Amino acid sequence: MNTIAVYPIYLLLLSPTIAFQYGHVGKRHASICRHHRLSENIISPSPLFANQDDENDAPNLDDDDWRSFRARLVLENKQGEQGASSSTTWAYDSGLIEPGSIILAKTEPDFCYFGLSQQYFHKAVLLVTYHSSEFTKGIILNRPTNLHLDDEDFIDESGEPFIKSDNALEDMNSWRIWFGGDVNGMYSDDPEIVCLHSIDSNLGKNLSEEIIKNIFLTNYEGARKLIDANEATSQDFWVFAGYCGWSAGQLLDELKHESWYMVSADSQTVWSELVRQRDEDDNDPRDAGLKTYSKLMQMIDKGHEAQALSESFADLTLKEWAAEAILFNSTVSEAVLAYEMNNTDVTREALLDEIMDSFSSKAGAIGSVDKIVKLAHDAKAGKLSGALLRGSSAQRSPFLLSDQKFHKALILLLQDEDAVSVGVMLNHPTTDTHSITLPNGNTLDIIIRYGGSFGIPGVVEQPIIFLHCKSQLRKLGIGESVNKHDDTGNIWICSEEQVKRSVSEGHATPRDFMAVRGLSIWNKEADEIEGGILGEILMGNFEVVDPIRGPEIWCTLISQAQMSIDTLDRNCRLASEAWSVAGESVDTTLTQQCVYDSTVKVAELSDDALRYWQEAFLLGGVISAGKYTGFE
Structure with missing residues (x-):
């Protein structure tokens, strides 16, 4: 198998000690702490709350009198223009x-x-x-x-x-x-x-x-x-x-x-x-x-x-x-409450059943307990590398309020090691292309896709990862499987030189390759098997895609065009189609929940949040102006 020029860039990109984050949007909340500490510096001498700058040469009045004096001037001016008012608040x-x-x-x-x-x-x-x-x-x-x-x-x-x-x-x-x-x-x-x-x-x-x-x-x-x-x-x-x-x-x-x-x-x-x-x-x-x-x-x-x-x-x-x-449940689970009170009538099994029910409601797409056990086993054995993932199909997207780029995302997991999980998103074409000059002097342009918000510090031109999903190229040994334990995976990683040679020798066309810049990284604590991407999967944030669906997903995504105002709608539609191919169809009866006191469905709002993210971060500015009515 020819692996020319694959390893240097590949290993450099995946070193967790040199990664930095750029273009990051938002951060998840940790769980609420029941007890709230008192802060020693809340009650302090007056200077803590005083304006120490004395930047304004105000009259010799205390702050309250001076503020009221200014307010009266403002009110008198308004009343002179609009008529008298009896309001005593201002x-x-x-x-x-x-x-x-x-x-x-x-x-x-x-x-x-x-x-x-x-x-x-x-x-x-x-x-x-x-x-x-x-x-x-x-x-x-x-x-x-x-x-x-x-x-x-x-x-x-x-x-x-x-x-x-x-x-x-x-x-x-x-x-x-x-x-x-x-x-x-x-x-x-x-x-x-x-x-x-x-x-x-x-x-x-x-x-x-x-x-x-x-x-x-x-x-x-x-x-x-x-x-x-x-x-x-x-x-x-x-x-x-x-x-x-x-x-x-x-x-x-x-x-x-x-x-x-x-x-x-x-x-x-x-x-x-x-x-x-x-x-x-x-x-x-x-x-x-x-x-x-x-x-x-x-x-x-x-x-x-x-x-x-x-x-x-x-x-x-x-x-x-x-x-x-800031909306909290008004009732506490009777099973959990009884267990906390050492109620002997509540068995540990009953409590676990309730926890599993709650877990399933949040991460139902994970599947059976056997599937969860297999995921954990594969993660421990390092077999998750090469897996294709999709963003959650939960009724309420976990990426509505932050990290909207992961909503309905399709991710190729490149590495899952002790300290970090690393992947690249495949469904976000950018406005940029990468040019490759062939031996005959012709130039081919490949759309650069946004892989994630991490890159290598100190490098102006971030390295590009090249991928293909062509069986003929696999047979020719062009690139290598991302999964070190299984070389039958559909998506392989290759070098720019291999892309150039494959096209010039007639084994492939530019449309057979994806070029991805940027990484998505999920850190793990020391010796934390369930952290990283596995923790995200168990939380229901991502779902593992059946490898048999890989070629159809690839064919759909490769039809996306270079990102522009004119191609945005079509690119969004193709990405959504590929995401749907990646998993079971979503029960539409479960996606009708509306935003509080609104007719806008939460599922639609999540899709629109992704659209706003694409406009802001891939196009460089929002084009959907005006009062929000959802995107057509």
């Missing part, structure tokens, strides 16, 4: 970064990046809690969850419950949690908890920092002290897990690029919205605080912007993010 576009300011995310008329990643920033309302020349910190106000924690759910630095009750009948406080941000948030191993309140007693002021007039910030310990002093109940606090942070100059730069509106608002405006979020009977976390955002946008005369993009792609993915991240 908010206006200040353009100033200061503690107590409100930040409103600006919507984009044609496309919002937050639709593909960090959806919680879309139409977010943030309260700035600290600002200096080095760092700015804020919490998201309009992402309430339905998660309620008891006192025993909060732990101290030693990992012990902060409140230790010797009386089993003692009333426990219930604390509703708001998603405050992605830094030290709800899914962090070390969540940071802060509490907003309006208790203006001496004790309340001593335990807190005043952010806006009559609105204070403390931590759980401070809140508990106020409760123990009979000055408050847990219902008097709004509890936020996590925060948002900006490094030196970052927020100012984003303001200059008009990504945010910086707003000053009075405490009554802020407080009334927090109360409404808490008390409205129909307040569902999947609403994602859109009402609060719209109201504040109206107060700064930007209501038309919020309304114009209602039910936009970003609105819908925000609702799906909320359904996944």
Whole structure:
């Protein structure tokens, strides 16, 4: 078998120690931690929350009086133009970064990046809690969850419950949690908890920092002290897990690029919205605080912007993010709960049965237990290399909110070793081609396909992997099977020189080859067999394709054209057809679930998210402008 020039590039590409990631979109959440640590630096001396820059030469008024004075000027100007108003609440576009300011995310008329990643920033309302020349910190106000924690759910630095009750009948406080941000948030191993309140007693002021007039910030310990002093109940606090942070100059730069509106608002405006979020009977976390955002946008005369993009792609993915991240089940499995309570009536087998049922509902495409065991055995023996995988066929795509490139993807697994699994996607043609000059002087162009977001650092021109699926070339020994244990695989890897020779000698045409640039990598922990791509398969994120389907999949994908605005639709259709060939047909009766309070189907939204990703990352800009109605 001729393997000229295959090994050097192949081994270089697959070295896990030299890989770097480029063009990465999004990151998955870890599982939520039941206990939430107290942060020692929540209650701090005043400078933590003070603007230390003194950049503005304001009159000699305290911050609250000066903010109110500016507001009155704005209101008087509006009333002079529009007639008198009896409103006593106010908010206006200040353009100033200061503690107590409100930040409103600006919507984009044609496309919002937050639709593909960090959806919680879309139409977010943030309260700035600290600002200096080095760092700015804020919490998201309009992402309430339905998660309620008891006192025993909060732990101290030693990992012990902060409140230790010797009386089993003692009333426990219930604390509703708001998603405050992605830094030290709800899914962090070390969540940071802060509490907003309006208790203006001496004790309340001593335990807190005043952010806006009559609105204070403390931590759980401070809140508990106020409760123990009979000055408050847990219902008097709004509890936020996590925060948002900006490094030196970052927020100012984003303001200059008009990504945010910086707003000053009075405490009554802020407080009334927090109360409404808490008390409205129909307040569902999947609403994602859109009402609060719209109201504040109206107060700064930007209501038309919020309304114009209602039910936009970003609105819908925000609702799906909320359904996944801040909507919690109201009931706990009776079997799991009983087992946790050491109930002898619940057997380990019953618990395992329930876990398997739950697992099957998420990863039903994996198949039987025997199939799972075989996958694990093949992975341990290193036999997964060369396997063809497809993105999940689950009712709700695991790649709706991040890594959209893997939605309905077709992946060739190149390597599955102790430390890493490496593959390339086959279904994403790019706008680039690779030219090869033949011995007779003619030039052939092969479309370069996007294989993944990893490459080799320090290399401007990333190496290209060449593949073929032609039986005649296999018989001639052109290239080699990716699977070291089985050379009968359909897709082989070869070198550029072998491509050139095969075409010049008439054994193949340029359409018989794929050229792929970039890698997809799944890391493993030390000695972790079930990590890497196997872990992704067991989670239901990917499915192993029957090798017999390989040639038909290849023939469908090879019909894709070089990516352009004109070829995008056809390329998407062919990729979807190839994905369907790769597995059993999806039961359409299970794909009718709609986005909350919408007529758009989640399955269709996932397809459209992939389309947006292709436009943004393969075409370099989004072309599907206007109000979202799904792609035709």
